Amino acid sequence: MTDLLTTSIFWLSVTLVAFETADVVSRRSGRHPLCHTVLLATPALIALLLATRTAYPVYVNATQALSFLLGPAVVGLAVPVWRQRALIRRQAFPIALALAAGTATAIVSAVGVLWLFGAPRAVLASIAPRAVTTPVAMAMASQLGGAPALAAAIVLFAGVVGAMTATPLFDRMKIRDYRARGFAVGVSAHGIGTARAFQVDSTAGAFAGLGMALNAVATAALLSLLALLI
């Protein structure tokens, strides 16, 4: 009976049930950023692994069917960007400039501040892709010698911070242009920020989705370039 604890069907079932339960709570909260489904499901699953004395590699192995889909899902991010090509062409100048500024600011500020705390390279590599969508961040972190799990946690936290601070921040800065607000929250706070932007305004949402997708490519390119140089 206890051998079930190492099977895929056990851990896939548990993961799906935990996720779905967390999703119900998240929906009840009106999709509050602090009640993000992954933020609720992950600690519950960690507790279960500890309770059943399951080693993490066993769990990873058992749930490969889920992680495998990340690759094709990242490839598919090209499709929404392709659909927005008219919008990109129309606003090419502000999009290109804001993207370059945002991508560089995200990497330099995150790595710089953490470096002041004396963190070693593996931890710095995990925070470097903090602004991009989780699957790309995890892939980048492992390419750079960081920890994908740490990158995932950092990215989620960044998303929550971005979603919760965007509206008061832009209001205080008197930035009323929903294209600028949306694009900025997408670049800095990826999918969680984009979800928040769609709640506020549909133009902001479209620009946020664009910012998220473009920043995934820009950050990956910039970090690869840095990795080749350093």
Place this chain on the structure above:
Amino acid sequence: MIGALALLFVCQLAGEAVLRLAGLPLPGSVIGMLLLFGWLALVEKERPTLEAVSAWLTAHLSIMFVPAAVGLIDQGPALSRYGVGLVVATALSTVLTMAVTALVFRWAARRGEPLQDAGA
């Protein structure tokens, strides 16, 4: 449906191949995304199935990275040593990046719009 999946898989496969040949530290899936973008530009047509499949995958991204996030279970040492730094750096960087991006966008949009109107 299978055709759309095949396109996504083949793009990722090609991305992994490019990664190995060129030795770029870029993830294979990200190279695959760029390749798919190139393919869409090269062979322009309506692709309702590909749109549906990629929209479904994107809508369910969250559950796909749960197994990786659970890996935090092994990150206790890094979290207890650099937890404060991680929280401070992430929060500061997130707010600063939003402010800089929005300011640059607004500035560039104001500069760019009169030019664009003249061109159009």
